[in-house]
Each structure stands twice: as C-alpha cells, then as structure tokens.
Amino acid sequence: MARNEREQEMSSAERRRRMEARRRRQREQERRRKKKLMLLIGGGVAALVVVGLIIFAVIKLVSGGSATIASKSGSFVIAIDPGHGGEDVGKSNGGTSEKQVTMDICEKLKVMLEGQGCQVLMLREDDTRISKEDRVQKANEAQADLLVSVHCGYSEDSSSSGVVSYYKESSKQSANLAEMIETAVVKESGALDGGFQEGSYHIISDTEMPAVLIEVGYISNGDEAVSLADDSYQNDIAKGIAKGIIMSLEKNE
Numbered sequence: 001m002a003r004n005e006r007e008q009e010m011s012s013a014e015r016r017r018r019m020e021a022r023r024r025r026q027r028e029q030e031r032r033r034k035k036k037l038m039l040l041i042g043g044g045v046a047a048l049v050v051v052g053l054i055i056f057a058v059i060k061l062v063s064g065g066s067a068t069i070a071s072k073s074g075s076f077v078i079a080i081d082p083g084h085g086g087e088d089v090g091k092s093n094g095g096t097s098e099k100q101v102t103m104d105i106c107e108k109l110k111v112m113l114e115g116q117g118c119q120v121l122m123l124r125e126d127d128t129r130i131s132k133e134d135r136v137q138k139a140n141e142a143q144a145d146l147l148v149s150v151h152c153g154y155s156e157d158s159s160s161s162g163v164v165s166y167y168k169e170s171s172k173q174s175a176n177l178a179e180m181i182e183t184a185v186v187k188e189s190g191a192l193d194g195g196f197q198e199g200s201y202h203i204i205s206d207t208e209m210p211a212v213l214i215e216v217g218y219i220s221n222g223d224e225a226v227s228l229a230d231d232s233y234q235n236d237i238a239k240g241i242a243k244g245i246i247m248s249l250e251k252n253e
C-alpha cells in the first residue's frame, strides 16, 4: 500500500513535470509562430517598399530623369509670353515671322518647364492678337513667380546678330534672371552674346513679378532669321531659357 502511494505520488509529480514541460514547449512554439508571422509581415512591407521604389524610379525615368524643382518646394508658376500674334505679326524676314518664332520657342519652353515640375501660364496660347494690358493682367492675376517674354531683335543693319536680355528696372531678381537666361541661351545656341540690360517694355515694367524680355536673335539678319525658324535651333534657345529660369529658382529658394 505504502509503495503504491509512493508510486502514485511520484507519478503525479512526474505528470505535473511533463505537463509543465508540454506547456513550455507550446509557449515556445507560439513564440516562434508569432516571430515567423512578424518576419513574414516585415518581408511583405519590405517587398512593397521595393516595388514602390521601382515604380517611383520608372516614373522619374519616363518624366525626364533629373530631380525636379517641384520636389524641393512645391510648384512655381512661370508666365511665358510669346510676343505678338494674330494680325500683329511683329517683324519678319523672308518666310520667317516673329509671331511664329516666339510661339514655337515658347511652346518648347513650356514642355521643358513642366518637365521640371513648374506650372506654366501662357500669356498667348494661339495665333491671336492679345493686348499688352491683357497679358499684364493675366500674369498679375495668376501671381506668377517669374515672367519671361520672348521677342526677336530687329536692326536696320542686317549684319547685327545675337541675343539680348532686358530686365525690369530696379529689380535685382530680374537682373539675376536676365543674366542666367542670357548666359545659358548663349551657351546652348552658340549665338552672339548681346548682354543684359534694363528695359522699359510694358510686359516687364507693369507686371508685379521678376520679369525678363529676351530677344532671341535678329530677324533682320538673313542667316539668323533662318536659324530662328529651325526646329533644333529653337530647341537650343528654349533649353537655354529653361535652364536660366531653373537656376534662378534654385538660387532664390
């Protein structure tokens, strides 16, 4: 009897020990299961991040590669003013008219600036005549950050050539913008550097933002008129203006 009791006691102690061991194993298994689950979730999140980064990289590649201004400080509004339009042809030479040259360059410029994340406000959108007052009002109402007006130069001396930039009087930021645009356009196009100086044109004087009027070449010069009508030359001019604008925005951030 005494032996049986001892055996029973021992076996119940053994049972408790075994039960505790089993519970420990279950707790350990539960812990491992949770850890595995967390690893799985973590892996899933990591995979999503990687997929997101790939999509981001592809979008960036498609939209032109380099980092945009917009990614730094929101979107800037750039007013672009293609000179003349409609029955106001501007100056012309042979088959080249100023209103067409300015529109061609400004349309290219618009695409380039939008590619950099800027918002572009075209003060003339098609071949119509728009008064100086309407252009000024449109730019002011939109509270554009910068304005660039595009024209051609003209001289009685048909040998005159090159690019000249005019900036709003007594505006340091306009002078900086003119310098950057002039430098970049000359570099991109190889045109003669006509420098930058103060100008008193309505479109740059009466608007409220830093403003530059650029004469992209002398239409009175036969060779330059031909260049100004050329698609790839227009691209170079537009690229120079865009670079000048972007540099100016980066500087004034």
Ligand SMILES: [Zn+2]
Binding pocket: 083, 084, 090, 091, 098, 151, 152
């Ligand atoms: Zn003009």
